Amino acid sequence: MISTAGLSRRFRAPDGDEVHAVRGIDLSVAQGETVAVLGPNGAGKSTLMRMLSTLLPPTGGTARVAGFDVRTQAPLVRERIGYVGQGNGAGHTQRALDEVVTQGRIYGLDRAAARARATELLSVLGLEQLARRRTQAMSGGQRRRLDLAIGLVHLPALMFLDEPTTGLDPQNRNNLWDHITAMRRRSGMTVVFSTHYLEEADQQADRIVIIDHGRVIAEGTPTQLKQRHVGDRLTLETTDHASAERLRGLIAGMDGVGTVTRQGDAVTGQVADGRTALPGVIAAARDQEITVVAAETRLPTLDDVFLELTGRSLRDAAGRPGTGTEDSDRAPEKVA
Numbered sequence: 001m002i003s004t005a006g007l008s009r010r011f012r013a014p015d016g017d018e019v020h021a022v023r024g025i026d027l028s029v030a031q032g033e034t035v036a037v038l039g040p041n042g043a044g045k046s047t048l049m050r051m052l053s054t055l056l057p058p059t060g061g062t063a064r065v066a067g068f069d070v071r072t073q074a075p076l077v078r079e080r081i082g083y084v085g086q087g088n089g090a091g092h093t094q095r096a097l098d099e100v101v102t103q104g105r106i107y108g109l110d111r112a113a114a115r116a117r118a119t120e121l122l123s124v125l126g127l128e129q130l131a132r133r134r135t136q137a138m139s140g141g142q143r144r145r146l147d148l149a150i151g152l153v154h155l156p157a158l159m160f161l162d163e164p165t166t167g168l169d170p171q172n173r174n175n176l177w178d179h180i181t182a183m184r185r186r187s188g189m190t191v192v193f194s195t196h197y198l199e200e201a202d203q204q205a206d207r208i209v210i211i212d213h214g215r216v217i218a219e220g221t222p223t224q225l226k227q228r229h230v231g232d233r234l235t236l237e238t239t240d241h242a243s244a245e246r247l248r249g250l251i252a253g254m255d256g257v258g259t260v261t262r263q264g265d266a267v268t269g270q271v272a273d274g275r276t277a278l279p280g281v282i283a284a285a286r287d288q289e290i291t292v293v294a295a296e297t298r299l300p301t302l303d304d305v306f307l308e309l310t311g312r313s314l315r316d317a318a319g320r321p322g323t324g325t326e327d328s329d330r331a332p333e334k335v336a
């Protein structure tokens with residue numbers, strides 16, 4: 001469904017500086033996959049998604065989306081994709097239903113078909129009571145769902161969602177994902193989304209692509225990423241600090257163990273597979289007459305993965321707004 005080779009985008013900032021926002025990305029996404037793009041502010045996620053949805057021309061490399069080249073066959077790509085940017089309904093001025101109908105008409109649906117599809121989408125997205133409300137009078141969560149209806153009206157085979165749930169409360173976030181999941185099940189739609197919520201990526205994505213400084217630094221299923229880059233966390237609790245310190249030294253010297261830390265009476269070590277490693281570690285402790293009173297293994301979080309790969313926590317890195325400057329070729333946020 002998506003295949004890119006060396007995809008790049010440079011921007012010329014007004015002060016003459018060059019920003020290399022996306023630096024040679026090779027990406028492939030299969031039909032029906034849901035892929036999350038993660039990375040700190042300014043990593044290049046939006047630039048990548050805007051190039052793939054033909055809103056922004058690449059300055060290097062190639063990208064085929066839904067079977068067509070984004071540069072030379074943009075109209076054919078647009079017919080097959082939906083795109084919801086970070087705008088949050090800011091550009092809409094009509095009543096909710098009319099917004100969706102208009103978008104359907106732009107995509108070539110006749111009046112009756114556009115109206116039928118719009119009515120169905122508002123109902124699926126829980127907005128039927130608000131069909132006649134103007135978008136300015138809707139809450140952020142309602143507008144976000146309206147954005148989704150607008151993006152979905154022409155039954156796209158592929159949907160790009162740039163931070164679809166930013167600013168929504170947890171309940172609205174869950175609702176939105178319920179709707180997206182229902183649509184995926186019904187039509188086999190492919191979804192590519194960016195998010196700053198790691199749990200959301202973990203729960204919703206078949207595959208995760210982590211981007212930093214315009215490059216893909218890791219990709220895989222959530223479980224693969226955790227096992228490949230961090231491994232399990234094995235934590236053993238002893239009876240006192242001195243025993244824990246001895247245990248820390250013992251575990252650190254064992255084969256296949258990564259970073260080992262001590263917190264109070266407990267010691268945590270990185271291992272490839274906690275369940276396999278546990279009996280050996282307990283036996284070694286017993287040989288040294290160190291009493292282990294509790295043991296647990298835990299799969300790392302995606303934040304542990306990001307920390308391991310970049311030395312930064314994605315949560316911290318995502319906390320600051322972007323620092324780049326805008327230039328005149330920033331395209332409008334809606335495919336129309």
Ligand SMILES: Nc1ncnc2c1ncn2[C@@H]1O[C@H](COP(=O)(O)OP(=O)(O)OP(=O)(O)O)[C@@H](O)[C@H]1O
Nearest residue numbers: 011021041042043044045046047324325326327330
């Ligand atoms: N039109 C533009 N002109 C100049 N620089 C730009 C433009 N658009 C993006 N950039 C710069 O390119 C880099 C990547 O930006 P991008 O918006 O793709 O990041 P992002 O990962 O989506 O960030 P965020 O999480 O904040 O949305 C940043 O340094 C940004 O300032």
